[in-house]
Amino acid sequence: MRHARSVLFASLLLTATGCVVTAESSFKDKALDRVSFELSCPKEQIGMTVLHRNDGFGCAGSTMGVEGCGKKAIYVCTRSQEWINNTAAQPAR
Numbered sequence: 001m002r003h004a005r006s007v008l009f010a011s012l013l014l015t016a017t018g019c020v021v022t023a024e025s026s027f028k029d030k031a032l033d034r035v036s037f038e039l040s041c042p043k044e045q046i047g048m049t050v051l052h053r054n055d056g057f058g059c060a061g062s063t064m065g066v067e068g069c070g071k072k073a074i075y076v077c078t079r080s081q082e083w084i085n086n087t088a089a090q091p092a093r
Contacts, residue, residue, distance in 0.1 A: 024048065
């Protein structure tokens with residue numbers, strides 16, 4: 001029971017201090033400029049869909065689908081917290 005309280009307290013503390021990173025926030029901070037360049041599309045016109053979520057202290061293992069300006073692609077977050085294009089940009093259907 002004591003361990004469960006410690007884990008709960010640590011989770012609440014991290015959440016309250018803003019240390020928890022979501023896939024969306026990580027992607028917006030680290031990858032959206034690159035996506036805009038790769039798709040030749042303004043950031044404001046790019047839509048994001050989380051395909052696989054791995055939130056916590058980083059995005060590693062998360063997968064994000066993006067679509068904009070008639071193109072779409074899939075990005076994967078690596079262990080080093082970098083978003084990598086996992087597909088060539090494809091025309092949107």
